[in-house]
Amino acid sequence: MKPVLASAILSLLTVSCTDLAIEETDSIIAEGSTVFEGVADVDASITNLYNDTYGQLGDQGNFFALNEVSTDETLVPTRGTDWGDNGIWRTLHAHTWSPTHQFVLNTWNNLNQNVLRASQILDPLSAPNAEQDAQARFLRAFSMYFVLDLYGVAPFRQPTDAPDVNPSVLSASEAYNFIVNDLETALPNLPMAGPGPTEEGHSRANQAAAHFMLAKVMLNSERYTGSQPNYQAVVDHVDAIAAEGYALQAGYFDIFKQDVPDSETIWYAKAGVGNRIWNGLHYNQNSPDNSGGGWNGFTTLAEFYDSFEGPESNALDAGQEERRGWVPDAASANSENLGIGYGFLVGQQYDEDGSILKDRSGNPLIFTKDLPGLSGNGEATGIRIIKYHPGDDGGSFRSHEIVFRYADAHLMKAEAMMRMGGNATPMVNELRTLRGATPLGSVSDADLLAERGRELYVEFWRRNDMLRFGAFTGAWTYKNEASIGDDKWKLYPIPVNALLSNPNLVQNPGY
């Protein structure tokens, strides 16, 4: 009996001894398990990288907030208890953010993560083909550009580096050269996609998108390299886009519809436009495909509204220029526009049946031009911005947010020509005429910046533009007095936990 039992136990022990290796049942496990072995599937990784980038672009906080809420164009006032959010919106607009600001950290993480994921795809171990290589380079350049633009440096890591390797840090000029090189390498291998409704052609990088990005990066290069940009190259890249057939298009708000083909959209993100619609609209403004109404947050400033041509009112056909949009009233509200206007919503708001909307306290919902401050706001203060309309086909949650648009390229070319001593006025007026604005007699620096604001509001570029025109350290309503004129705020701080994680990083001056 004893030997039988003993041997039974021993055999059980032998059988069950395990090497403790986990098996590939629901994930692909690197064999060596200590080193990077290439991505498992290049296309699938590119898809994931696009999805991530789209998600980041569609967000209302983080990337969007750092580039828009920090400017003279947008603010998110605290309304009673709503939108207090630990001061995260107020400090952005007032230029009082700190190195622990959540958006500063999240954006740093998101963009840098995109960079490494692109590098993984580009690594020889992943063996991408020429077009895959080009797509990954474009995405890396896009994300790294914003790391550079927002934070002034760009950390870099080889995919094969172990996690305990401290990433090297590219200086601004090194990062600039790196980005330009990526884009120039990518460009010839990207597909051509002329203007039109082709979905894949415009939701992914194409040659026009690479030209656009190169023009953008080069136009801003003085801030990174200290030397004068190659303005002619900017012009050439914009011309190359035009050569593909992209052109300015009449019907300003049609451009932002998904179902109206336009000749301006170069690259759009498959990101829901819900945030752009609902974050400003009041709780009682709604569309059939949404419930709960708007979120009653984002507004613009009175000065920004005043930079457009037109009378105080923004009623339909009140004489304002097209880009300022219009607000329906009892007569013009209908089931198509849902009572919700386009562009800048000011004054009394209406329901789709023409009845006046009220706020939650039961008072008429009248959006005021002025705000009492960053805090202490009621429900109705501030003019709301809406470029994507919830009544459009595809509904208020369609996935179609424009990132690169030809009108921007057009104005970049005008700016480059002006910097080379040329005259930007005809090009600016070409656009203004198309938008129903009075042509300008001459175009100054300030005029061009203002024109870009009027054309491109809430399209991610306001901070970038204000920096290039030296206006970002200027004054605007509810900006902290002490921050005005302080160059510190031109760059965001390196997030405090990022500094801890990589000793090669140095905090930006002033923080």
Added chain:
Amino acid sequence: MKNKLLTKLLLLPVVLLMSSTAFAQMTVSGTVSDANGPVPGVNVVVQGTANGAQTDFDGNYSISDVANDATLVFSYIGYATQEVAVGGQSTVNVTLAEDAQALAEVVVIGYGTTTVKDATGSVTAVTAEDFNQGVINSPEQLIQGKTAGVQISQSTGEPGAGIDIRIRGAASVRSNNNPLFVVDGIPLSGGNTSAEGDAVGIGSNAAKNPLSFINPNDIESISILKDASAAAIYGSRGANGVVFITTKSGKGARGSSWEYSSSMSIASVAKTFDLLSAEKYLSRAADFGFNVEERDFGDNTNWQDYIFRTSTSTNNDLAYSNNYGSGNLRATFGYNKNFGVVENTSLERVTGRINWNQRFLDDKLKIGVQSSISRVNDEGAATAASAGFRGDLLGAAYSANPTWPTSPDFDGTGGLLSPSTMLKYFQNRANTNRMLVNVSAEYALTSDLSAKVNIGLDESESTRISTASPNAINFGGGVLGNGRGSLADLNTKSELLEATLNYSKEFENSSLDILAGYSYQNFNRNGRNANAWGFFTEDMNQMGDAIESTANAIEAKITGDYQQYGFAGNTGGIFVNRLFPEPTTDIITDLNNLAVKSIFVDTYDNTDELQSYFGRVNYSIADKYLLTATMRADGSSRFGQDNQYGYFPSGAFAWKLHNEDFVGDNVSTLKLRLGAGITGNQEGLGYGNFTQRQRYAGGGPDDGGNINIPGIVDVSYPNPALKWEETMQYAAGLDFGFNNDRLNGSVDVYRKETSDLLFNVLAAQPSVQPFLFLNLPDSKVVNQGFEVSLGYDLISSDDLTWNATLNAAFNDNMVEELQGEFDAGTIRGQGLSLAFAQKLKAGEPLFSYFLREFEGFDPDTGQPVQSDVQDFVGKSALPTLTGGLSTSLSYGNWTASAYFSGQFGHYIYNNTANAFFTAGAFRGGRNVTSDVLTAGESFDAAADVSTRFLESGDFVRFQNATVSYKVPLSGDEFFSSLVLSVTGQNLFVITDYSGLDPEVSSSPAGGDLLNGLPVFGIDYAGYPRPRTFTFGLNAKF
């Protein structure tokens, strides 16, 4: 290498065996019986030797080689041990007396048992007769407050809610602080068995307590290992202590018996908020100049009454036991239905259990089987601690305009959620089947050496379906007109194989006990998570069916392996993402049998393994000096290659001073215990975090029903050094008893240093993931404290006894070393996105509050006066003192007992008030508590996170009171015993805390946790604890 170690371990007892010898003179035999007849299985040992036997089927025994002047020791669990001098007789018959005290003295210590008197570490046992009474959904509740230093709190009052147990403080910053549970020898996985579900726009439904599958009436005793010297035998899973649950067996009186117990409970909410009535709401609105007409929707609804209810619960258990001599059997069936005090919440549990023990081959072979099967059905309302700015059902009930009608289709709320909409158009149901089987065979190779093999199987299947009807107004997420639903399947399976050798030898003046063992356990988790949008029905049961049928229909169309699949209007057919054999995305164009417009399903299937070698040596000299040494080598597939095996040693020494001559006779117990050991915690590690792994990313239908087909992403980083979290614990204790233990108690002191903290640190960017799983270098969390327990028999006479026990534990927690600082304590609610109230930093305790200092409202503006910078405020959510007082009085057939619990020194962040009870909330049309409008706060004031909402959490709770009456029986009745009882639970709470209950822990879902850090001490509209009255009867026949 492993095999060498094994061989050594196996050989060790054999070598020791060689050294044993015995002397002999005569043969003694006899019969052992109790009040009911012969008792089989009684141990009979010649005192001071290893010579002995067990009584057989008929209670007979026979021992040869007994000296004339020897003393026989008769011992059996549950009976008082008897010593009888042989005095030259060849027949010694003995009648044993039952001894409840003796039963309580037995403690399970892992791979064996000991007694409290012989334990060297801090171990305690609570037996069935001391269990808490009333509505008990989970075993932990049975021993709540019974043991010093063991803090047990149910996270909410919801039936089946999770329970937090902290033994000697919180040591881990990130991973689970719950102890290891061992049920009838099977260590359970720390994970959930019921699926956690996406609550479609309301947040996430927490998984239910995985232990609720055990019928509390099946439990005989619960033992707890508090210190490392005892818990180290469980190595990398022992750092938070070990809790053993032992189920009842059929042993005891010879023959068969039945036991039936039944109870009925009535529960109601113990406290509600003092909200404005409709009339007051409107008159106050008028006082402050708001447009009353627009606020008045004509009704008068008390929303708290609307969602709360007085609920009844029933519990019925039937048990059959049979002790037939060579073995025993116990079979039970239990049915429990527990309705929660919030509408639409309930827990239903059906359990069956068969425990069987059989002795073979002259009692040399013992086979034991413990098997249970259970089904738990739970129903939840739209209550979720991670609800977004619109709040959940409870938040909605606290803030809803009291003039709203109760129609679920009412659409005048200005975007707010009506409680009636949430009750009517949201459904969340789950069912969980679980089977736990343990089979053991123990063979006595010699009288000193036995071998045991233990095989365990723990298997569960769970499905949770949450749906929001297309009628649900204001849910967000594209629910209105479309409907949304989620389905989560979770299956778990754990297999255990253990083999142990036990050598036990009594010498002249000492005894030796050696244990060596091997253990293998695997843990598989697999399942799928489905999210669907766009339904063709408004019936929520049919919606659930539609998700399941669509998922199944698509799976039938797919050939081969896949990780995920989905379909939406924009995906051009059904997409299938496969990882194997090669990553590919296929499109299937056959769209038949799809019952939803959009669906996304992701699957998972992974297995972890644990392989361990362990040993323990107990040596006692002269019944005065006790020594214990243990060692466990744990190999885990969760660790990286560099650290696949962890080694966890411990040692302990106890000195029974009361057996020394220099201690007087009035000191009945005086024992000093010293111990130290290293234990680990691998609960926070998760699967495959030490290697580069790639999967398709997650996804799902957006608000418009579209799906971006996911691509592949790295889900973890290579980190070969990844390992367990390690706790070094030093402990000392003194057990004492005077006057025959009439006054008894113990004092314990300890220091626990936890290092190599597991943490999701921010990766140095660029990184594939924002966080990187690693053991924080130079990190240390220290818990130190002392525990006191005291018991006193105030009155001890024949017909009247009264005793009281008090336990108290002081714990001091400190993060002594940590690089960096991490925001924590996620705060939720309207206008509170990204707000947080706690910070993790060296030099502060865990869960330390980090807030603006609120100084009141500016009398002129009504704006809060406070700095706009958050800072530490010197307060933490961890109590410094926890304690319990229980007392029991019995007179004749009546017994009354009462139990009070208390916690002190901690602070609660009243997130409920922060989110809902402010002047700004009232201006926005929400209801508030009546004090809000008299506080001088401006209606425009923001409600930033500040000390305004931080309150002391000190409380004393009258937790439990039971009166029972044992019906006097003449002995001729059908019943052999009949007991009636009444129990009240949560009778009252003494506290200054303004929320509903000071014992709170509303934690949002994992994804909403800042830095992945758990939340503690934050009260956000937690499901309130009920006050419960239970009427019970227990009959034996």
